[in-house]
Amino acid sequence: MADSDAPLIRLRGIVKTFGEGPTAFQALKGVDLDINAGDFIAVMGPSGSGKSTTMNILGCLDVPTAGAFLFKGVHVEKLERDQRALLRRKYLGFVFQGFNLLARTSALENVELPLLYRGDPKAQRREMAMAALDKVGLKDWWDHTPAELSGGQQQRVAIARAIVTNPDVLLADEPTGNLDSERSVEIMQLLTDLNKTSGITVLMVTHEPDMAAFAHTIVHFKDGLVERIDSNHHAGQAVTG
């Protein structure tokens, strides 16, 4: 049923209100946004501008109060909690600012986790998780727990976990927020690489213009609305140039 010309993600008139009555707060006031498959988008904006709320909705973690969110032609705003969970399992990968790996758990087991929920057999889990670790350059660190890894390595494991299911979209919430600039650039180069070679759509929230410069498109939020959308023709040249 999906319109073949339609973008991968389409937001129309998205409103999100927190609370009720006089204390109600409108975080999003009617956001419209189209994201095509293969895009690399950076979302920027000051605190309270609505970028995190938008990311939560795009990540199917939250539903809008009003408006339409179409993902592959499906009205996500009409789905139940568990249906959204299955959507996340199948099509989305998450990378967080705080890495959010399971403590006392090896890199391999962390990366395997989404496959476990998918019900893959053990041999296949191993193989796919090792392949994902290889992609982020941590193949030799598979048996290390997060405590035994540096921040940059932990974020790489988190990225491996996010891409192990071959998702359509990678949502990254300030992925370099806890890293020094050198590590940050490495992570950004990894994301750029994944976007280019695997064709994975990357949606990234960031505060740092240096990091946003890696994206093709930069979406600026302000006061619960999309302020402007910039195309970045020099993507990936911010640091090398």
Place this chain on the structure above:
Amino acid sequence: MFGTTFLLAIRSILRHKLRSILTALGIIIGVAAVVTMVTLGKATTAAVQQQISALGTNILQIRPGQGFGRGGGGPRPPDFKPADVTAIRDQVAGVTAVAPQAQTTATVIYNGANWSTTVNGTTNGYFEVSPWPLIEGRYWTRAEEQAGKAVCIIGTTIQTNLFRGGSAAGSRIRVNGISCDVIGVLKTKGQAGFGGDQDDVVIMPIKQVQRRFTGSTDIRLMLVGTDPAYDSAQIQSSITDLLRERRNITGGKQDDFNIFDTAQISQTLTGTTTLLTQIVAAVAMISLIVGGIGIMNIMLVSVTERTREIGIRLAIGAVASEVLMQFLVEAVVLSMLGGVIGLLIAQFAVALMSWLGSLPFLFDIQINVIAFAISAIIGVVFGYFPARRAASLNPIDALRHE
């Protein structure tokens, strides 16, 4: 899906070994307590029953005096006469045999070896009241009994100590200086009857014992065998009536003899030990429930502590029911693990305490299964609430949780 959640639960338990053990500790103690107490209770009951049945089933013991706890002042009631024995045997319906007993202690000597033992003077009726087969020789004849011949039947303890376990029938031993022909050896009965060795005995015709040792024809104890087809109470009341008449007890005067029914005592003692077992088991059961509450506490703390982990799981696509199952399975596996450890500890405790209390070692499959099942049920019941709390977390809030 169950395989996955089970795997996740096991991983999580192994990741936090100390916490897991502490969580299960309440269940471990509870299960161990319940199983140990109930098993020991049953062992005690079994031991009591064994001791009572060593006295014989369907046997009444009749003694002069007013029985346990009473008596006291006044002249000592007269002993029974041989005619009382015949009267009971011939005049009371349901009586199969009556055996008078006259006991004394004596030193028995054979070939330089001597041994101190009990001499039991009785009639052939004794072997009818409670059958006791021979491994060697014969019982005495009616003529020998009537004449009060110096013949004796010995237990295996005597055989071991005087004859080094060899053949004894046909030999002549000395009992307190009196020469006596051994005509038979009794089959080993073993240790029982309140610590006594039943095989440490010499049995002789009562007339011989009365003439040579006690010096009177008075009888201090009669054993009455009863037909199980008859009502024991009916037999007892018939014997009471008969003895009252023979002993000239009239009107409202109290009996000056007592009838002791082994079956009745067995029932009373068994009832008491069973009741005690049940009370102790109930107390232990409370500790098991407290253990369950312990599991719930730790699981609730665990859910709070692992809020972020739950957030991660939800974000990468775990559905609520999977998170619920994970925590529920964790609680159930923990409490079942506690159950298994508790059962193992209980076996050791039972073995140790039966050894210390010289009780028979018992493995009661029923209580083990019940205690294990209860530990599993406790896991489900007390694990459900924390698991539901984990499953209902909002992934966004959970991820933000510090």
